[in-house]
Amino acid sequence: MSIHFAEHHPDADESVLFLHGGSVAGWSWTEQAKALPDHHSLLPDLPGFGASAHHAWTDLSTTADELADLVRERGHGGQAHVVGLSLGGVVGTALAARHPDVIRSVFVTGAILQGLRGFARWAGLAQIPLFGSTGYWKTMAKVYRLPPDAVDVFVETGVGIDRDSISRMVPELYDGVPARDLDGLRRFVGPFLAIVGEKEPRVIRDAMSEVTSRVPHAVARLAPGMHHVWDVESPELFHTALAHWLTTGEPSPALLPVAPG
Template identity: 80%
Template sequence: MSQPVNHPAGIYLAEQRPDAGESVLFLHGGSAAGWSWTEQAEALPDHHALIPDLPGFGASARHPWTDLATTADELADLVRERAHDGKTHVVGLSLGGVVGVALAARHPDVIRSVFVTGAILRGVRGFGRWAGLAQIRLFGSPGYWRTMARAYRIPPDTVDLFVTTGLGIDRDSVRRMVPEIYAGVPARELDGLRRLTAPILAIVGEQESRTFRDALDEVTSRAPHAAARLAPGMHHIWDVEDPELFHSTLLHWLTTGNPSPALLPA
C-alpha cells in the first residue's frame, strides 16, 4: 500500500514498503503521473519504492516545473531524505528518463543504478517538435486525452484516471517544460555522467524512431559503466504495451546489474 508524503520541496511522493530492501525511484512520463508506476512497483516486493509526481503533474500540479536542473536537484534532496542510505536505483520513462539521466549527471552520489527508456536527450526537431508543441493547446480537452489513451494502449480500467491526470497538468509548467526537453539536454549537463560510478542502462523500444536511438550515444559515450539496448518489438510506452517484459527486464537489472538477455543489442 502506498503512503503519501508531503516533501518540503513541494513534490508529492508516494512510498511503498519503506521497511523493504534497497530504494527504487520511479519517474513517470510526460502524459501521466506517479500512479502509472503502481503495478510495476508492487511487483518488486523486496524493494522500497519512491514514486513522486513530477512538478506540474498529478498531486504536484501546484508545484510548478521551473527547469530540468531544479527538478533534478529537488529529487536528489528527496532521495537523500527518504531513500535507504540516501541512495536509490532510478527507473525513468520518456520525460522521466530525461529527468533520471539529469539526476544521475548532477548528483551521482545518490545513485545505485539507472534504468531509463525512451529518453530524448538530443531533443526533438522538425515536424515532431512542431506537432508536440502544437498539442499543448489541446491539454484542456477530454477528447484529446481519450485519443492519447487509445494511442498509448492504456488499460480500460485506468483510462478515466489517465484523462483526469492529463486535464490536471499545470499548463504553464508544460509550456516551460516541453520546449526545454525538446531542445535537448546540454552537453555540459550530460558531461556529469563521466563522474557516475554506478551502472546505467539506456533502452529504446525497437519500434521507436531514430530520434530516440540517436540519444543512446549521449549516455554510452560518457558514463563509464553504461549499456544500451533495444526492447524487442516495443514502442515508446512499453511498460503498458508489455508489462511482463518490462517487469522481467527491470527485475533482472535490479538483481544482477546487467541488461536482460531478453533485450537486443543497440
C-alpha cells in the first residue's frame, strides 16, 4: 500500500510537496495549496495519518524514501519544493538529507530536530493513549484555535490515527534525528529556510542550528508573534512568507532575523 496524496493545480509549473504536522493530515494544507495557482501541489497523508492510516509508519528514513519516490513519480521534472511544519518539518529535513536530488528548495518550520527531553517529552508521550478519544481532539481543536469549519475533519483525523504508528513515531521524533542522518544535508545545494515561531519554546529555536551548521547557505528566521501552528494562527502571514519564498528563493521581509546567542 502506498502513501495517499491529493493534488492541486496539476497543470501548473513547479511542484510543491506539503508535509503536515503530527495531529492532522494532508487536508490541513488545502487552502495554502489553492492559494498558489502557479504551483502544482502534492499533499500526502503521512504514514499512519488520514487516508494513509493503514499504511504503517515504520521509521523516519523509510518515510523520507517513500516521499522521494512520490516526488520522482508525480513531481514535475521529478523534483519539488518542500514545505513542512512540525512533524512535516522533521520529515522534510530528512528528505533533503537523504534525497537532495529531488528537492528544489526547503521551507520548514517548528522542526524538533534535537528531540524533546524532560517534562515536555513526558507530557507528549502521556497523550498518546488519549488519541482514540473524540473529546481529546475537540479539546485540541480549541487549543489550536482551529476555525469551526475545520473541527470535524480534525477530530475525525485524530481519532483515525493508527495507534501503532504513533507509538513508534513519537518516541523516534522525541529522541531527535541522529547526527549521522542529518549530515546528509551537507550535500544539499538548494535554498533552505528554517523558521520557528517567535513564541515557540527555546528547544525548537535551538534546533535550527542542526540545519545552519550543515548547510552554510541556509537561512534561519522567526515568524513574528507566532506559536507552533502558525499556519492556522495566521494563514495570511504564512501564505505571504511561503509565496515570497517560492517566487524569489529569499526569506520574506515579513519574517524576522534570528538574534545571535
